[in-house]
Amino acid sequence: MKTMHGEGKRLLKGDGLRFLAAGIANTGLTLVVYQLLLFVVSPAHSYIVAWVTGLAFVAIIYPNKVFKGGRRTVIDRLSLAGCYCAVFLSGLFFLRVLQEQGVVPRLAILMVIVATTLLNFVLSRALLRR
Structure with missing residues (x-):
């Protein structure tokens, strides 16, 4: 008998595993974009x-x-994008703080990724599973 x-817990685990897989793909994509652009523009850009x-x-x-069976309307997608924008701003701020502390940009981005990934999962799940 399932409680x-x-x-x-099963739903959280499934969401977490799918978020991790999609996040790895997304992080790989964005990390490549970031690293390539460092050759021509600033770390912030x-x-x-x-x-x-x-x-x-x-x-x-x-x-x-990722959040199968969750909310998927246009409003939900826009809200999700809004949450990610808020996390983006916090990540940009964190990146700047790390640079001011002397952390090199190629390492700082990895620290930003860890912090923003955790925050994004919590906010995304709360939004799409409410």
Whole structure:
């Protein structure tokens, strides 16, 4: 006999695994964009373009493939994009703080990715599973 608690854990685990897989693909894509752009523009501009690329990926893929059975209306997708924009701004701020502390941009981005990934999962799940 399945309990609501057990079903919730299963759903959380599935969401987490799909988020991790999609996040790896998205992170790989955005990290490549960021690293390539560092040859021609500043770290902040590289980060902006990489995030816009990742944002399109999130709005298209996450509601359908990551949080299956969750909310998928246009409003939900726009809200998800809005959450990611807020996390983007916090990541941009964190990147700047790390640079001011002397962390090299190629390493700083990895630290930003860890922090923003955790925040994005919590916010995305709360939004699409409410």
